[in-house]
Amino acid sequence: MAQKLYIKTFGCQMNEYDSAKMADVLAAADGMQTTADPAEADVIVFNTCSVREKAQEKVFHDLGRVKHLKQARPGLLIGVGGCVASQEGAAIVARAPYVDVVFGPQTLHRLPALLEARRRTGKAQVDISFPEIEKFDRLPPAQRVGVSAFVSIMEGCSKYCSFCVVPYTRGEEVSRPFEDVLTEVAELALSGAKEVTLLGQNVNAYRGHVGGAGGDDARESADFALLLEYVAEIPGIERIRYTTSHPKDFTQRLIDAYGSIPKLASHVHLPLQSGSDRVLAGMKRGYTTLEYKSIIRRLRAVRPDISISSDFIVGFPGETQSDFEATMKLVGELGFDDSFSFLYSPRPGTPAAELADATPLPVKKERLALLQAQIEAQAGAVSHAMIGSAQQVLVEGAAKKYSGELCGRSSNNRTVNFAGPPELIGRMVEVQITAALAHTLRGEYRVPPSGGECRVPPPVGENRVPPPVGECRVPPPAGECRLVE
Ligand code: SAM
Ligand code: F3S
Numbered sequence: 001m002a003q004k005l006y007i008k009t010f011g012c013q014m015n016e017y018d019s020a021k022m023a024d025v026l027a028a029a030d031g032m033q034t035t036a037d038p039a040e041a042d043v044i045v046f047n048t049c050s051v052r053e054k055a056q057e058k059v060f061h062d063l064g065r066v067k068h069l070k071q072a073r074p075g076l077l078i079g080v081g082g083c084v085a086s087q088e089g090a091a092i093v094a095r096a097p098y099v100d101v102v103f104g105p106q107t108l109h110r111l112p113a114l115l116e117a118r119r120r121t122g123k124a125q126v127d128i129s130f131p132e133i134e135k136f137d138r139l140p141p142a143q144r145v146g147v148s149a150f151v152s153i154m155e156g157c158s159k160y161c162s163f164c165v166v167p168y169t170r171g172e173e174v175s176r177p178f179e180d181v182l183t184e185v186a187e188l189a190l191s192g193a194k195e196v197t198l199l200g201q202n203v204n205a206y207r208g209h210v211g212g213a214g215g216d217d218a219r220e221s222a223d224f225a226l227l228l229e230y231v232a233e234i235p236g237i238e239r240i241r242y243t244t245s246h247p248k249d250f251t252q253r254l255i256d257a258y259g260s261i262p263k264l265a266s267h268v269h270l271p272l273q274s275g276s277d278r279v280l281a282g283m284k285r286g287y288t289t290l291e292y293k294s295i296i297r298r299l300r301a302v303r304p305d306i307s308i309s310s311d312f313i314v315g316f317p318g319e320t321q322s323d324f325e326a327t328m329k330l331v332g333e334l335g336f337d338d339s340f341s342f343l344y345s346p347r348p349g350t351p352a353a354e355l356a357d358a359t360p361l362p363v364k365k366e367r368l369a370l371l372q373a374q375i376e377a378q379a380g381a382v383s384h385a386m387i388g389s390a391q392q393v394l395v396e397g398a399a400k401k402y403s404g405e406l407c408g409r410s411s412n413n414r415t416v417n418f419a420g421p422p423e424l425i426g427r428m429v430e431v432q433i434t435a436a437l438a439h440t441l442r443g444e445y446r447v448p449p450s451g452g453e454c455r456v457p458p459p460v461g462e463n464r465v466p467p468p469v470g471e472c473r474v475p476p477p478a479g480e481c482r483l484v485e
Pocket of ligand 1: 012051052163164165166201244245246247271273311312313342343344345346347
């Protein structure tokens with residue numbers, strides 16, 4: 001019988017992607033199948049995050065909760081991967097000796113070998129090295145491909161913002177070769193993906209070698225705008241998203257791409273962090289609010305309906321009331337859509353963790369609540385403004401809350417629920433928005449007009465014309481059968 005794998009993922013989309021790759025690697029090497037129940041697992045993996053909070057403590061707490069399973073299943077192996085593993089390394093095994101393997105984000109492809117070595121030697125295995133891009137060369141193709149797929153185009157970060165642990169846990173920026181990315185996207189498209197989200201800490205710092213991964217130093221490199229152009233040409237790909245981009249690398253070429261590539265979704269997630277230039281300098285973000293505003297102005301000039309979301313940190317050391325007010329003012333001025341905001345969390349080993357911080361926690365929490373209320377109000381206004389509009393929705397599957405309905409996402413990243421036949425899953429369809437709820441929209445599927453695809457073959461003898469052969473791909477929802485003029 002196939003062995004079972006249970007993975008618990010903490011943190012960002014990058015970690016979600018890495019967890020899927022861990023499952024792929026173990027399925028390809030050992031035929032392992034995933035399970036949602038840790039009690040029936042042969043291997044348990046925690047894919048950890050250390051960007052905020054006392055992540056280390058959370059991991060040890062969760063590890064303690066599965067430790068007893070080893071008594072019931074003596075062959076059970078426990079692994080810790082991700083950023084906490086990368087930071088703590090062998091210290092994890094020293095503190096929790098029942099942990100069998102520790103591996104970092106860059107060595108997840110070595111998981112089968114690490115588990116095998118643990119079984120063979122009886123000794124815990126730790127590998128948190130940064131073998132650059134080797135990981136991508138060793139990963140098998142994805143097991144399950146949905147309508148919307150993720151593709152990692154680069155690893156790590158070289159920006160060293162003063163508050164952030166990522167450059168230390170994931171290493172410096174390394175881009176995947178250009179052709180490798182295109183091949184992976186083409187394979188995903190052949191397996192049914194219609195949308196790709198290109199992933200990286202700073203995707204717009206992408207510099208992928210063109211002409212294979214050989215040793216030729218004179219090779220050219222492609223920037224992110226060029227990559228987008230090529231991805232858009234891949235047959236089957238209908239929509240392109242990416243996350244996260246950085247204001248410092250947001251070139252005019254990337255802005256122009258919004259004018260020339262209609263497949264680029266009308267949504268950009270562009271972390272600002274603070275609306276105060278003084279705080280931005282302390283964060284070592286490498287841009288001013290004026291520069292940030294200029295990017296947004298130019299983006300809106302080429303794509304007027306573009307939705308902009310962002311990340312904010314509240315309570316960075318030394319943030320004054322007027323710094324915070326500058327953030328609130330800019331949030332309103334730039335009309336940000338749904339965004340993330342966090343309380344500053346000192347990260348061991350980062351420069352900002354050494355800074356004096358006189359602001360009391362209750363004051364920081366109050367500021368965070370004000371910012372979140374403002375962002376929520378603005379996101380609600382964007383949703384309400386969409387009522388009555390026709391949106392291109394990529395149908396992802398059955399709606400979670402509404403039985404018998406479908407759900408998909410609009411170009412500006414809203415979840416839209418609507419009634420429609422299951423045959424629409426995997427297709428880009430037009431949906432008229434009818435209502436805006438707290439976090440989702442409701443809509444009505446619009447059957448394409450004549451010459452379109454959704455005609456029910458009429459009963460024989462009635463004065464209706466059947467569609468040309470091959471055109472009737474999707475029947476319309478019950479009761480919507482229309483006479484062809
Ligand atoms: N690459 C992205 C960028 O351009 O900023 C950010 C990636 S980071 C992993 C995701 C978000 O976590 C950041 O944008 C920041 O808002 C937040 N973050 C990172 N370190 C943090 C800290 N020490 N305390 C609070 N939030 C933090
Ligand atoms: Fe972190 Fe700044 Fe990089 S937030 S991921 S060091 S861009």
